Amino acid sequence: MRVLGIESSCDETGVAIYDSEQGLMAHQLYSQVKMHAEFGGVVPELASRDHIRKLTPMIRSVFTEAGLSMGEVDAVAYTAGPGLVGALMVGAALGRSLAVGWNIPAIGVHHMEGHLLAPMLEDEPPEYPFVALLVSGGHTMLVDVSAPGCYQILGETLDDAAGEAFDKTAKMMGLPYPGGPLLSQLAEQGRAGVFEFPRPMVDRPGMDFSFSGLKTAVRVEIARQAVDEQVPEQTQADIAHAFQQAVIDTLAIKCRRALRETGHKTLVVAGGVSANKSLREQLQQMVKKERAQVFYARPEFCTDNGAMIAYAGWVRLQAGHQSPLAINIKARWPLDELEPMNV
Template sequence: MRVLGIESSCDETGVAIYDGDRGLLAHQLYSQVKMHAEFGGVVPELASRDHIRKLLPLTEAALKEAGLTRKDIDGVAYTAGPGLIGALMVGAAAARSMAMGLGVPAVGVHHMEGHLLAPMLEDEPPAYPFVALLVSGGHTLLVDVAAPGSYVILGESLDDAAGEAFDKTAKMMGLPYPGGPMLSRIAEKGDPDRFSFPRPMVDRPGMDFSFSGLKTAVRLEIARHAKDEKVDETDMADIASGFQQAVVETLAIKCRRALRATGYRRLVIAGGVSANRHLRQRLDEMAKQEKSRLYYPRSEFCTDNGAMIAYAGWLRLSHGQTADLALQVRPRWPLNELEALA
């Protein structure tokens, strides 16, 4: 079965084609970062309009890359949520229209399930069961993944997600959008031990997260070192490095708890923040200490992309799941409400 996948939940337009026998055949992606940078963040209406402009050209490019025509497509998958409702509607409308015109089934995919399954696109994918840490701009989740479609939430953020904390902290530092990746680059030049920032909620049982207090601690430190409303480069780098280390150590502590609670020996990290080099190194060290193995997708599949949606859609379509004709998207959609695979 060859599945065309469409991702349009926020500010990336992704189209990919996945073949159940041959694997990923094509992958096309367009980022709206430059357009939104002018406004310091994503403007939902502009995002939706740009998805409209880019979806069909990217679809044609994906078909050409795969050496296929539209008639070779056996199913269409699209991100049905969570995400920006206008952006989701663009992808859903395009996908359902294509599926109807081609006479093939369509299925809506949960955005976070796409991220969770992204490592399955690699040459050495993890076997089930495993613990998954999903870290992105909008979500921080620890998930017990017993089998495809069988997910139990072990812990989640009670306020800001890890990626959101990175972006908001970067904004406090005066860094341009998107600030999170830039903060990480600045942190590489700093001393992570100069500032002792809190590791939130590690002194209490459980696997939930909270990064609002850490963000406040960083804000106070920035204010303390500001001179004429500016912080010098050394102080900025040290603050960024200390903040990053606090986030990474917090995530590592909670992942260790999850591995011990489940008894699993495989840890998956996915989502935009999983591309962070320092996070990967620390979790790899922790996993080895726990006699476990760390898995993650290649960097281009950490951020939003069509490949993960094509794969997750193929998985659900191959189990007989399809969406009805109604265009139903869910801007908010808890992962544990997903329909289990047969």
């Protein structure tokens, strides 16, 4: 089966074609970062309009790249949620329309299930069951994955997601949007041990996360270190290093706890923050001590992309799932509300 995947949940437009025999045939991604940068964050209306402009040309281009004629697929998968309502509607309306025009099935995909399954696109995919850490700008959660579609939430953030905490902390430090990746780069120049920030909620049972207190601690330290409202460059790097280490330690501690409580020996890490080099290094050390293993998607599939939607759509369609003709998108959509799959 060959599936066209369309991702338009926020500020990245992704299109891909996945073939169950040949694997990923083609994929393209367009980021709206430059457009939103002058506003310091994503403007939903502008995001929706840009998806309208980009999607059709990108779909044509992906078919050409794959060596296929337009419509030479067996199904269309599109992101149905969670995400920005207008952005979701653009991809869902176009995906549903193409499916009707080509007389093929369509399937609305859960955005986070796409991220969770993205490592399955690799040459050596993980085997079920496993613990998944989904860590991005909008979500941070630990999930017990017993089979495709069988998800039990072990813990999730009570306030900001990890990626959101990175971006907001970067903004406090005066870094341009999107600040998260820039803060990580700055942290590489920082010195260990100069500052120490709290590891939120690691001293209590459970696997939930909270990063609001950590942000407050950073804000207080920035104010304390400022001279004439400016923080020295090396001090900024030291603060960035301490902040990043606090987030990474927290994620690693909760992942270790999840592996021990479930008894699983496989950890899957997905979402934009999973591309963080320091996070990967620390998780690798942790799973080695736990005699476990960790799997990631390749860096280009850590952020939002059409390949993960195409693959997740294929898995759902293989299980006999299809979306009705009426378009149903969800700005909020708990992962554990997904219908289980028998595949």
